[in-house]
Amino acid sequence: MTLFAVPDFRNLSLILRVFVSVSILLLLLPLLSADNQQDYYTQAVTLAAWVAPFVIITLTVLLLCMRFVLNHAYDTVMAWAITMASYLFCAILFQFPSEAWFADMILISVYVWGFMHYHAILQRALSPALSEAKLAALTARIRPHFLFNSLNAAIALVRSRPAEAEMVLENLADLFRAQLKDGNQASTLGREIELAQGYLAIETIRMGHQRLQSMWYVDAPEQAEVPHLLLQPLLENAVYHGIEPSHRPGEISISIIKRQDWIYIRIDNPLPEESNKTKKRQGNQMALANLSDRLTLMYDADATVRSSKQGDIFRVDMRLPYRKAV
Template identity: 50%
Template sequence: MGVVLRILVVMHLALFIYTLIGLQNWLAWPQHFVDSVLWLEFSLLPAMLLLGLANPLLTRLSYSRGVVATCALAALGGTFGRLLITPQAPDWDLLLADAIVMIVAASTLLSYFHLRQRALSPRLSEARLQALQARIRPHFLFNSLNAVLSLIRYEPVKAEQVLEDLADLFRVVMKDNRQLSRLDREVELAKRYLNIEMVRLGGRLKVQWNTENMPGDAAVPPLMLQPLVENAVYHGVEPALNPAPIQVNIFRFRDQIHLDVKNPLPPPDAVREHGGNGMALENIRERLLLHFDAEATLTTQAASDYYQVHIVVPYREITHDDAASPFSGG
């Protein structure tokens, strides 16, 4: 969807600029613009339809051959558009000019998408992902170990469970997390993290899980939910004496997965000196862009007494954690 939207916007913007070049009479511009738009629609839409139908074949070609094939299909679309507008005896010079225009446009768009892909290359994304993985703060590790030490003498079984949760959490954080993950795996990871924090915070930490309509097989970026609940604990629960519960709502609506994390905000005099939400949210937003492009969104809402993060991703099913290709949109 993001590719289609960018093509439509760029082509119509270029058409608008083209109709202004060499304009001598403003009274003639509306008719000139309408004629140009009519040609563009009858050329661009068939070309995009052909490219969509040919996509399984194009993906098997090398990049250079794929460029040639894409430009040829674009030229065919331009020729088709001109024939629809002027079904009488064709003007071969005009048909050739239309084909050249579509080839130039296709080449320009392909160059743009190629540069954009390099800007979002796996190496840069891996670096961003490593930054996100490093967000498990040292103070969290030290506090968890201190909580375990306090339990070893009096509640050894509980201390053993906390150590198991801590080991599982860091095992996931330290592994190669470039592939999409199942949603139920991300929920389980967040619950393991919250189990550790409950040992330290006791009854102050309450979480309401609303996951009855959650499809566990949905594909999401790894380590997407745990940083959100960590922020909710750090900014909403720790500074307050009697905080309200953290609310986590996950559900499917049509072909989209909605994920909400809502945490209370403590009184102004209890707020921490630093904000701290930015890096985790920005990392998640960049990985959503990488995996799903314009089909995914991350929005935040701050009120006087709560802070909410809302994520929407397209529903794509995977049967296991390794079913999706690294950094792919499918």
């Protein structure tokens, strides 16, 4: 069980949380030693005068070194060491009283390790979503309804359309390989689009080109860093809950665009006819809740995912911060 974990300071919401918690401490610390109201305000202003630049410098250094720190074997020690080095730099630069250095470093160390302990607790609370997502996706892939029909479709195409049969088997193998990948690893947008298109290609051949159609609009860098298995489970939900229960042809629309420092993803699928709503399949909201937990684990509060009904369309909207994969 991990007691401490380094948070990803590339998340804006995490930086805001640091500023809020530090501000609360600045308001509380003078109460421990102030004798009157004047002393309280004087000490609060004095503390803020050096704490503010120290926090800004420390967060800037951590932000620049984040990839190195997160990939280091002793990431927590590295984060603490960077914070201490930042304090010593500020102490020399702003000429802090040397007799207060030791006490300040003790208080800062308690805050840093406490913050990392809080993040470790948050990770433990959300990490089951990773294994659940991997298990659910793998279960879906070996679901007899999907697997056997996909294999039967490939067998039927071997003689008449061998190229399509080969494509079905290659995409099926690619999907299995993706499910076995470590769910903690990040992926790229290009790779996730490739997996999602491979899945839809299988389903299109299995169900027929008239029954299932897809429309893609992508205006975002393929090297954008995104969570593993981001799109394919959502498209599987769209097929399983929107296309299969319906007797009408259906189109799944996927839009992925980059605006400033954000990536916006929208997936639309038709809702089944009114007569089939009593046979509505379960699990869609569970999958969305699982995805929300995984996004929180990777992006904190910076990423959002929500679903809505727009007439006879079921819509999933996501917003992710743009990060370029290494």
